Amino acid sequence: MRKGVLEYCILSIISKEEVYASDILATLKEAKLIVVEGTLYPLLTRLKNDGLLNYRWEESTSGPPRKYYGLTEMGQKFLTEMDTTWAELVAAVTNTTTSKTKK
């Protein structure tokens, strides 16, 4: 479940702008969604292999070239779907939890 959420978050971060790994990590760490950075890389690779995102190399001023990730068309569609599912889920969860407290 958590990994699914993590994937959703990663995709949505990437959807806003083209980012590179450190940016994603910074955001996720801030949100306390991941504890160790290593978690990110297998996920990125998997998402890329599933055709949801791609990357391009960009020269860096401070070191070797960096990978900048962006969503593919499929990734974009998938994300839209996910947004709906997530909204539904949140609604459902909220519904359930609040109805419970009302009872």
Place this chain on the structure above:
Amino acid sequence: MNKTITSNIAGYVFHIDENAFDKLDAYLNTIRSYFKDSQGKDEIIADIEARLAEMLHEKIGDMKQVVSLEDVNQVIIIMGQPEAFIDDDPESAGWTEQKSQPRDSESKRLFRDPDNKVIGGVCAGVSNYLGLGDAIWLRLALVVSFFFFGTGFLLYLILWIIIPEAKTTADKLQMRGENVTVSNIEKRVNEELGTVKNKWNDLHGNSGAGRKIGNLFHRIITLMGNVALLLIKFIGKIIGFAFVVTGVIGLLSVIGIPFGLPTIISLGSEGAMSALDVQDIFHNLVGGDGMITWIMITGILVWGIPMAALAFFGIKLLFNFRSHNRGIGLSFLGLWIVGLFMSFAISMIVASDFSSEGSKTETVELQLNSDQNQVINLALNHELGDDEPMFETEIFNLNLLTPGNSSKLYGKPELSINMAKTGGPKLLITRTARAKKKQDAVERSSKIDYGFAANDTAILLNGYFEIPEDELWRTQEVDLKLLIPVGYTIYLSDEMMQIIYDIDNVTNTYDGDMVGRRWIMTPKGLACVDCDGLIKPKKSSNVDVNVDIDIDDMNIRIKTKEKQEKLEIQQKRLEEEMEERQRELEKIEDELEKQEFEETEEASIHPKEILLKRVINATYRLSPTISRTVSISYPG
């Protein structure tokens, strides 16, 4: 002070402390092995490496120049251990499909069980594997088998060495034959916590009669297939078991010999050869304790390794045990080849000590009764005195006797009887041995201990010669040659059979028929006195013929009438012989007369006296034959 390494990590150049580098390298290797089955592992690792480099680069900044161990540690903490990457992943399917596969392991694997161990966890592990439940039965069986020449002990040791211990949880799951997946771990917990009833329902819940019948056909087919599969497996196990047993026994016997254990070999051959004997044989053959050690090592390598391999292969068959360690196999093969070379080298060394033969002949003048009518008795002395054998093994035509706890080598001498052309009766004792150099061989031969006893009417030969305890076996031989002048009569006692070897005689009588009889040395060779010579008598002839020998009168009375005819023939032969002698005598007389003629011309010695003397001498030489022939009488 620390050594630094210049390293290129994902495009950044770092000066990095050696210990820090090692740590980083080890960390990356862990990650690499962790993701080895995942798709896109190279990419993951490259990304991680890049991120690590980035972080390290940030840490160093402009001030520091060298990456320290602490830097690396901090970076690793941030990156996290690979287990943590996926650890929180119970619903791994997620929204995208999980690609990493759990290790496939349909069958159980054999591990030693460290959780239920008494010594090494071997019994517990094997019980798990075979599904025996409690390991106590296996332990009991093993303890019992300890008493069968320690078979169980060795088997246990081998298993202990080759079966790996179940260290990780995954190993332990595999040990119990369960797939190593997260869901499986969960299932296991659930099974333990949940009700047994559920399980039972799963198995027997849908027990509607119709469904059962419908399934029956399918079930039978499945059952038959299973039975066939089981049978094949079972045969495999039996072969495996046979391999294990053979291997262990072979190994025991080769390891047992150096330690003098009673081995299967010694029990198998009716107790004829004990491990100690084998050791002694090697010792006497090779010599030198150092050499023995080498032989033992070689033996273990050449014989033990195939046996161990057989046992190992058997275990693999028996337990579906998989070993991927090719290195061990290859190194054992290498050791085995080394062993082969060693055995070749040892054989060469030993063989070189057999290369030269040397011998020494000792001549002993026998002071036999000058009365030529006297029969000389030849007998064998079997007694070895204090060294009376406790245990006898015959190898290399040699007797290995084990009196008490020491062992000595004894051999049998060979006796031949020939005519003494000159001088009186003699015994020639030729001792032969081999060594690297001829002179050493001669020296070695002189150490052979052989003796005999003789008085004026009998010769008592030792039945054995002895190789001293500190001497090696180098084909030592003792050849005895009894030289007797014409006219002497010998008697070969029955036990002489053991040492006489192809003794020449005028009647060409076989050795076995020569014993128990008297033989006279004639100018043509040995002639039998009291056997018919034509028909080879059976051994029982001694009973048929009752020979009464009155030596003083030289009267031989043969009481069995049936034998008389044959004896008459014999007598005739002897008479013919006598006539021949007399003709010879006449010839000599003729010669002497000629000489006399010459002598009378040259000197004035009494020629008649010289003639007489010579005639007497000649007659005397022949007299035993003549006198004996004449004195045979038949009272019947």
